[in-house]
Amino acid sequence: MQAGKKNKPIHYRYFLNMGPQHPSTHGVLRVVIGMYGEYVLSIEPIIGYGHRMHEKMGESRPWQAFLPNTARMDYACALPHQHAYVRAIERMTGVAVPERAEYLRVITTELNRVVSHLLWLGAFLLDLGAFTPILYTFDDREHILDILENVTGSRLTHCYFRAGGVVQDVDDSFEPAVRACIKRMRSRFEMYDKLVTKNIIFIKRTKDIGIIDRDMAVRYGVTGPVLRGSGIAHDIRKAEPYSVYPELDFDVPTGQNGDCYDRYLVRVEEMRQSLRIIEQALERMPGGDVRTKTPKKLNLPPGDVTSTTEGARGDVTYYVAGDGTETPYRLKVRSPCFSNLSLLEELCEDMLLADLIATMGSLDLVIPEVDR
Amino acid sequence: MNQYFSDLLNGARSLIEGFGVTLKALLSPPVTVQYPRETIPVSAGYRGHIELIIDEESGSHRCISCGTCARTCPSRCIEVKGEKPEGGKRKELARFQLDFTRCSLCGTCVEVCPVTALRFSRVYGQAGYTREEFMIDVLKRAGVQK
Structure with missing residues (x-):
């Protein structure tokens, strides 16, 4: 924007500490911003406030005991994390999963994705100064959370998947409730279009702001809606299909410019696609068992396994190495938000402070997932 | 222009x-509902803290105090102690303590119980002023008279 700001006298510059407790950082993230007036000169995210050594916890106890931890990294979208972990264990030990369980996994995961995107939508618009939409998104979110609570037992930190299936089968009220919810959500999207997508203030605040081009996205290893917003149609559900996703028909939405507005459009379209997936999965879901019997003590054989799923924010990868005992020898989690956060430094140089907030919001950061 | x-x-x-x-x-x-004055029903699948199932026939719990739940708990928040009564053959449950401050409600204890003596309670939205309020005496709560 204004050339030569860096050469101005040093006393015109100042540092601004955003966080660790700031509503726009959505968690305990500290961002040290070097400012010149209202312009950002440099930006340095400082992470680690929420570090709970999840990986070490996984390496120091039997693998079953790590299941609740998986839900506590990405608290907004817990099930893809859990799916990646149980898949790694299943591939390692050769435990088979009943088909009904796989369908249940897909349905609950997609519901979880919609929940996560709704939370993001409300919070993002709140960052931009629009207060109303968060009330509507939280209303929608509650309806889906009620369904998930009935199935998984909790509203946020679901612990539903097990190696070899899921904890419990759904009851008779599940299918009608989900169908009613899909119908309701479809009508709500029209409302969001009117309220948000066409809103002139929203467009002016997000269009051509925080442009991530393809090259930059690939360089930083960005995944999820942020990558797809930059025009690269990479979705683990299509690229390395897992579970029953190959049998379901859905599109991978992409953006063109890679700005905040495109990332918004991609996420909203993803919610629509998720509803499509859930509808098809409900149609095709067979009856039968939801969990195979596994021996009480299940040792992890020597060797290692990687398993990736598509979370609401990007690729979630679990690497598990076994050494013949129940406890994993090494456990590594690759969380999408860390890569998505790392490009902030390059992206936000010479930006207005208000645009920085919009850009950070559009990356959909969940800080406990970055820190782990 | x-x-x-x-x-x-x-x-x-x-x-x-x-x-x-x-x-x-x-x-x-x-x-929305006016929360403290109105509440919505708790969903059927909700998981509260664990409690002992009381058999209607015998009027007692089924726990054999084997301690499997305490051993498998990821957070080590269950303490089970059995005592052999004088002249008795089998151990009887003497203490079943749950440290709810550490519980993550994963449900592993309920799954591993060999005699299905445990289930989730329906206690919703627990809040308290002291830490001691979350040290739940599960046996006392079940109210079984020996």
Whole structure:
């Protein structure tokens, strides 16, 4: 924007500490911003406030005991994390999963994705100064959370998947409730279009702001809606299909410019696609068992396994190495938000402070997932 | 200049449309409940803290104090102690303590119990002033008289 700001006298510059407790950082993230007036000169995210050594916890106890931890990294979208972990264990030990369980996994995961995107939508618009939409998104979110609570037992930190299936089968009220919810959500999207997508203030605040081009996205290893917003149609559900996703028909939405507005459009379209997936999965879901019997003590054989799923924010990868005992020898989690956060430094140089907030919001950061 | 006026026009239209949405919401019935005075029913699958199942026939719990739940618990928050009564053959449950401050409600204890003596309670939205309120004496709570 204004050339030569860096050469101005040093006393015109100042540092601004955003966080660790700031509503726009959505968690305990500290961002040290070097400012010149209202312009950002440099930006340095400082992470680690929420570090709970999840990986070490996984390496120091039997693998079953790590299941609740998986839900506590990405608290907004817990099930893809859990799916990646149980898949790694299943591939390692050769435990088979009943088909009904796989369908249940897909349905609950997609519901979880919609929940996560709704939370993001409300919070993002709140960052931009629009207060109303968060009330509507939280209303929608509650309806889906009620369904998930009935199935998984909790509203946020679901612990539903097990190696070899899921904890419990759904009851008779599940299918009608989900169908009613899909119908309701479809009508709500029209409302969001009117309220948000066409809103002139929203467009002016997000269009051509925080442009991530393809090259930059690939360089930083960005995944999820942020990558797809930059025009690269990479979705683990299509690229390395897992579970029953190959049998379901859905599109991978992409953006063109890679700005905040495109990332918004991609996420909203993803919610629509998720509803499509859930509808098809409900149609095709067979009856039968939801969990195979596994021996009480299940040792992890020597060797290692990687398993990736598509979370609401990007690729979630679990690497598990076994050494013949129940406890994993090494456990590594690759969380999408860390890569998505790392490009902030390059992206936000010479930006207005208000645009920085919009850009950070559009990356959909969940800080406990970055820190782990 | 043309862009400026078209922005102005489209912008005004978009704002009016948006206000239409909020006006509609204003006139529709509220979706929230007045929480402390009103509550919504707890869903069937909800997991509260664990409790002992009381058999209707025997009027007692089924726990054999084997301690499998305490051993498998990821957070080590269950303490089970069995005592052999004088002249008795089998151990009887003497103490079943749950440290709910550490419990993550994963449900592993309920799954591993060999005699299905445990289930989730329906206690919703627990809040307290002291840490001691979350040290739950599960056996005492079950109210079994030996």
